[in-house]
Amino acid sequence: MTVVTVQDVKSTPRATLLLRDLDRGEGINLFDGTHCSTCQLRELCLPGGLTGRDIGRMDELVYGRKRVKRGQFLYQAGDPFHSLYAVRTGFFKSNLLMEDGRDLVTGFHMMGEVMGMDGIGTGTYASNVTALDDCEVCALPYTHLENLSRNMPSLQVHFHRILSSEIVRARSVILWLGSMCAEQRLAAFMLNLSQRFTARGYSPSEFYLRMTRVEIGSYLGMKHETVSRLFSRFQDDGLVSVRQRRIRILNQEGLKNILEQRVPSAPH
Amino acid sequence: MTVVTVQDVKSTPRATLLLRDLDRGEGINLFDGTHCSTCQLRELCLPGGLTGRDIGRMDELVYGRKRVKRGQFLYQAGDPFHSLYAVRTGFFKSNLLMEDGRDLVTGFHMMGEVMGMDGIGTGTYASNVTALDDCEVCALPYTHLENLSRNMPSLQVHFHRILSSEIVRARSVILWLGSMCAEQRLAAFMLNLSQRFTARGYSPSEFYLRMTRVEIGSYLGMKHETVSRLFSRFQDDGLVSVRQRRIRILNQEGLKNILEQRVPSAPH
DNA sequence: CGCGAGGTTGACAATTGTCAAACGCCGTGG
DNA sequence: CCACGGCGTTTGACAATTGTCAACCTCGCG
Numbered sequence: 045m046t047v048v049t050v051q052d053v054k055s056t057p058r059a060t061l062l063l064r065d066l067d068r069g070e071g072i073n074l075f076d077g078t079h080c081s082t083c084q085l086r087e088l089c090l091p092g093g094l095t096g097r098d099i100g101r102m103d104e105l106v107y108g109r110k111r112v113k114r115g116q117f118l119y120q121a122g123d124p125f126h127s128l129y130a131v132r133t134g135f136f137k138s139n140l141l142m143e144d145g146r147d148l149v150t151g152f153h154m155m156g157e158v159m160g161m162d163g164i165g166t167g168t169y170a171s172n173v174t175a176l177d178d179c180e181v182c183a184l185p186y187t188h189l190e191n192l193s194r195n196m197p198s199l200q201v202h203f204h205r206i207l208s209s210e211i212v213r214a215r216s217v218i219l220w221l222g223s224m225c226a227e228q229r230l231a232a233f234m235l236n237l238s239q240r241f242t243a244r245g246y247s248p249s250e251f252y253l254r255m256t257r258v259e260i261g262s263y264l265g266m267k268h269e270t271v272s273r274l275f276s277r278f279q280d281d282g283l284v285s286v287r288q289r290r291i292r293i294l295n296q297e298g299l300k301n302i303l304e305q306r307v308p309s310a311p312h
Numbered sequence: 313m314t315v316v317t318v319q320d321v322k323s324t325p326r327a328t329l330l331l332r333d334l335d336r337g338e339g340i341n342l343f344d345g346t347h348c349s350t351c352q353l354r355e356l357c358l359p360g361g362l363t364g365r366d367i368g369r370m371d372e373l374v375y376g377r378k379r380v381k382r383g384q385f386l387y388q389a390g391d392p393f394h395s396l397y398a399v400r401t402g403f404f405k406s407n408l409l410m411e412d413g414r415d416l417v418t419g420f421h422m423m424g425e426v427m428g429m430d431g432i433g434t435g436t437y438a439s440n441v442t443a444l445d446d447c448e449v450c451a452l453p454y455t456h457l458e459n460l461s462r463n464m465p466s467l468q469v470h471f472h473r474i475l476s477s478e479i480v481r482a483r484s485v486i487l488w489l490g491s492m493c494a495e496q497r498l499a500a501f502m503l504n505l506s507q508r509f510t511a512r513g514y515s516p517s518e519f520y521l522r523m524t525r526v527e528i529g530s531y532l533g534m535k536h537e538t539v540s541r542l543f544s545r546f547q548d549d550g551l552v553s554v555r556q557r558r559i560r561i562l563n564q565e566g567l568k569n570i571l572e573q574r575v576p577s578a579p580h
Numbered sequence: 581c582g583c584g585a586g587g588t589t590g591a592c593a594a595t596t597g598t599c600a601a602a603c604g605c606c607g608t609g610g
Numbered sequence: 611c612c613a614c615g616g617c618g619t620t621t622g623a624c625a626a627t628t629g630t631c632a633a634c635c636t637c638g639c640g
Contacts, residue, residue, distance in 0.1 A: 163476070269588080269631095272587060493595075540620055
């Protein structure tokens with residue numbers, strides 16, 4: 045795996061220096077015509093809710109695109125923090141490599157979603173982000189974002205909104221892990237994927253998983269054998285059709301009902 | 313239980329109106345001498361890292377204190393969002409009341425910690441916050457915070473830092489729930505409490521739990537009987553002394569070792 | 581065509597939940 | 611002041627979900 049490392053920009057506060065430093069990073073394409081104002085993902089992404097000339101001002105912010113090949117890191121835990129990244133195409137996972145060698149998956153990220161917010165607090169990314177596909181992201185240098193949002197209340201508001209919704213998202217995973225049995229966690233996961241694909245204009249009922257059973261299991265706190273068995277059970281019950289990574293949801297209501305079940309035997 | 317409700321301030325954007333509206337809330341004491349500049353919790357709280365005159369400017373931000381009696385809500389999921397709250401004294405839990413009646417605990421909050429960030433995104437608090445003690449909090453009206461942080465880069469930076477660290481905190485709970493067995497989760501919990509008490513100048517090895525076994529279990533994704541059994545086991549092993557809610561950590565290294573164990577039988 | 585990673589399934593074992601009983605602590609009311 | 615009642619805690623016996631280990635299968639790729 046190739047590791048993409050970029051310079052720490054903390055010692056070079058001025059914007060021009062920042063740009064030069066970032067330029068040393070691998071795989072960043074500058075001035076390639078990437079603009080929020082013409083991006084179809086705008087409403088799902090950081091500029092969501094901005095209007096008129098404010099959108100044009102966002103274009104200053106996006107420093108450039110960066111390609112990440114399947115299996116490569118976008119960044120790793122411990123790398124110096126300097127940018128947020130918005131997914132343009134492809135699919136990522138956030139993961140932690142634990143001392144004992146296990147790979148713990150903490151999230152999956154698709155088009156329009158913003159990654160890297162865990163690095164703001166410490167100046168160092170707190171997890172890895174790994175491409176599950178050949179991917180493309182927009183790099184948003186953080187000091188630019190801070191400066192721009194000071195002068196653009198609508199951006200400030202929306203940025204805080206995105207930070208906050210990341211907190212809410214994490215809390216919903218805690219809810220899955222803390223209060224649902226394996227069956228319910230997997231149902232919630234598939235409904236969540238379906239909903240996110242729908243918001244992006246894809247089919248709500250048919251999609252390809254970009255991650256392995258092991259990665260799903262790690263994310264949902266269960267072993268890959270359990271994931272596999274549950275897929276089979278759902279298929280037997282006529283709720284979904286599963287063949288390898290191709291998922292078709294046949295009975296969305298049925299899946300939702302699983303979440304409601306007054307769990308006779310709660311997991312924990 | 314008494315529910316403390318406060319007005320929605322969205323329809324009254326101007327600061328003066330905001331102040332009048334908040335004044336209608338129960339239990340808020342205005343101008344009672346609460347000041348960040350003289351607060352001992354400053355470094356742990358929102359003004360952390362600010363210097364000189366910037367600290368003085370924070371005083372504008374803190375609208376007043378508010379007392380919440382044991383068992384009362386500070387706010388409830390669904391209440392309109394207008395303020396963040398910093399804990400001055402006492403102990404809180406964040407919790408969600410689920411349709412089936414279960415009470416899911418998503419966090420515990422002690423002195424100096426900031427609560428309510430889950431409401432920024434939607435304009436509505438996403439969970440309840442319940443006092444486990446008789447408590448006192450500082451109310452930080454959010455529109456004030458936004459305005460002040462636009463003109464005070466050091467505050468902006470630190471506010472973003474706090475939002476980000478909330479994301480990191482949530483992720484560490486996900487790590488507990490997703491990758492550790494019950495024994496490890498409880499050990500991690502006790503070490504986490506110990507570390508937070510230490511940061512506030514209390515004993516690292518001796519403290520009272522403010523929450524019940526049921527609440528601990530809910531937070532850690534296990535039943536209260538399991539919590540109880542594990543406390544007993546830890547006591548038998550000489551790691552801690554537990555009598556009701558009084559905890560004494562006798563062997564911190566031993567607790568840490570539990571976390572390292574190459575889990576022969578991982579939970580999930 | 582064969583290899584290897586990923587996926588499925590089975591038999592068994594382990595952790596953890598369930599149900600039940602008993603105990604201690606504490607505040608309320610007689 | 612004491613008794614009572616309720617909530618929280620502890621402990622036991624048993625059952626359930628989920629992990630473990632192992633075998634086999636599928637598919638894509640060199």
